Amino acid sequence: MPELPEVQILVDQLTSGLMGARITAVEVRDAKIKLRRDIVGRRVEQIWRRGKNLIFDLSGGLHLLAHLRMTGWFELKEPKRYRAAIRTGNGAIYFEDARRFGVMDVLASSQLHAFLAALGPEPLSKEGPNLSRVVKTTRPIKVALLDQRLIAGIGNIYASESLWWARVNPRRRANRLRVVELKALRAGIVKSLRKAIDYGPRIFNVQHFAVYDRGGKPCLRCRTPIRRIVQAQRSTFYCPRCQR
């Protein structure tokens, strides 16, 4: 599930339960997970995210980097099944991940920064979404928004959502967007991401998408049926009337 908003919500949840905790043990239940044991004994100093990556800063200059991919999540209470657990003085976090695509790694600071440097800008930075890399490609704007090197944190859901808010057609070539459209897109990205984050943990109990997974249903602005197309082998949803 997790794109930028879901990862941010998870960061907020984990921060309240884990900040300052000392890691006392590591349990790996899935051999696909390779987790260095030398994180044991270290303290969790900060939890944050970059794009869709979740980062635990540990004492002594190590970082636990996790990418949840399709189905990964961290739970504070023990789920039926989990791939790994990190135990602390007053509890544990469990890495749950049905499809087992998620990855975790322990990195030194220099390695972490090298990895993160390859990602595009943060859409929710103070300056707002920087589309300077996005507009250099001839690919359709929807496809460009999914490229984490061009802008970080937007996935298949929020790419469609952002374009709907911006009233931009997902098939438009990224490098052909006009200044007004880019301005609308920057606002649309912020709108869709912030709106999602504002739900907090309730996000999983509400259907809050404007277009995603609403093929055939009426557009919330003009009642025109939402259209589903496939771009780069993935579903795109948009309103053919609002998004010319």
Next chain:
DNA sequence: AACGTACCCTGCCGGC
């Protein structure tokens, strides 16, 4: 550079 395909896995859903 862009596009298509295959792959990594499992769970769920609709159709029969």
Next chain:
DNA sequence: TGCCGGCAGGGTACGT
């Protein structure tokens, strides 16, 4: 009720 194909919000590797 049970089976089965198709599909899924992520990303990488490869060939054209």
